[in-house]
Every structure is written in structure tokens, then in C-alpha cells.
Amino acid sequence: xxxxxxxxxxxxxxxxxxxxxxxxxxxxxxxxxxxxxxxxxxxxxxxxxxxxxxxxxxxxxxxxxxxxxxxxxxxxxxxxxxxxxxxxxxxxxxxxxxxxxxxxxxxxxxxxxxxxxxxxxxxxxxxxxxxxxxxxxxxxxxxxxxxxxxxxxxxxxxxxxxxxxxxxxxxxxxxxxxxxx
Numbered sequence: 001x002x003x004x005x006x007x008x009x010x011x012x013x014x015x016x017x018x019x020x021x022x023x024x025x026x027x028x029x030x031x032x033x034x035x036x037x038x039x040x041x042x043x044x045x046x047x048x049x050x051x052x053x054x055x056x057x058x059x060x061x062x063x064x065x066x067x068x069x070x071x072x073x074x075x076x077x078x079x080x081x082x083x084x085x086x087x088x089x090x091x092x093x094x095x096x097x098x099x100x101x102x103x104x105x106x107x108x109x110x111x112x113x114x115x116x117x118x119x120x121x122x123x124x125x126x127x128x129x130x131x132x133x134x135x136x137x138x139x140x141x142x143x144x145x146x147x148x149x150x151x152x153x154x155x156x157x158x159x160x161x162x163x164x165x166x167x168x169x170x171x172x173x174x175x176x177x178x179x180x181x
Contacts, residue, residue, distance in 0.1 A: 037121030
């Protein structure tokens with residue numbers, strides 16, 4: 001996760017690592033959005049009913065606690081031991097940029113991707129990049145100034161996981177909604 005990469009470094013190096021993490025994730029998020037937009041974009045714009053059904057299905061999946069499609073695990077912590085902070089940030093960011101390549105706790109990512117993709121590549125790229133940026137920002141801010149170590153930090157991060165995902169998903173849907181309007 002982002003904090004695994006950023007906590008061990010300080011000063012200019014921290015800014016460099018955060019930049020690499022953000023840019024790598026933005027690139028893979030953009031690629032994901034572009035692919036979704038190219039695959040779904042040629043279809044006619046969705047009606048309000050289609051949007052409502054997708055959003056409702058996403059919400060019902062979350063309420064029923066049906067786990068969204070994802071790999072079900074965070075990025076490997078070993079990367080932080082095997083590689084430099086910059087390389088680790090590149091790998092972490094690249095994986096975080098594609099939401100389901102880590103852990104998703106909400107179906108909203110999928111709903112946002114589908115709805116944004118139906119509006120073409122540009123909208124889908126914007127939605128996926130916004131999701132990534134919000135996810136990283138909330139995670140980094142969530143551990144900013146943290147003096148916790150090991151299990152205490154892991155517990156804090158575990159508590160932040162759901163709110164982070166919901167906030168990032170809401171931002172993604174907000175962008176899709178703004179474009180629809």
C-alpha cells in the first residue's frame with residue numbers, strides 16, 4: 001500500500017517516491033479507462049434507467065456484502081524489501097492504478113468503470129485516474145504523521161480501507177455523473 005512505500009523515506013526522497021507512485025498508478029488507471037472506453041464507448045449512451053440499474057446493482061452488492069471482483073490482496077510487502085523505494089513505488093502505483101489488482105471493498109469501482117466506459121475513452125480515463133488519485137491521497141493522508149509501527153499501523157490501515165474505497169468510488173461516480181449532466 002502507499003504508506004508502505006512512503007513512510008520509510010523523508011524529505012525530497014519522499015516527494016520523489018510519492019510522485020512515482022502517483023504517476024505510475026495514474027498511467028495504469030488511464031490505460032484501464034482507455035480500454036474500457038474503447039470497448040464500451042462505441043455503444044449508444046446509456047439511458048437514465050441503465051445508469052440507475054448499474055448504480056442500484058452496485059449499491060445492492062455492497063449492502064448484501066457480496067465481495068467485488070478483485071485479486072483479494074494488497075500489493076506484496078516483499079517488494080519493499082527487494083527493491084529500492086522508487087522501484088517499489090513504481091510497482092505499487094502501477095498495481096494500485098488498476099483497482100481490482102488489489103483489494104476492492106465496494107462494487108462502485110466496477111459501476112463507475114462501466115458507466116464511464118459507456119461514455120467513451122476520455123470519460124473513462126478521467127474516472128479511473130480520479131479514483132486512483134483519491135485512493136492514494138486518502139491513504140497517504142490517513143497515515144501522515146503516524147508514529148505507529150507494525151501491527152498498530154496495519155490496524156489503522158485496515159480501519160481506513162473501507163472509507164478509502166467508498167470515498168474513491170464516490171469520486172469516480174461523481175465524475176461520471178458530472179459528465180452525464
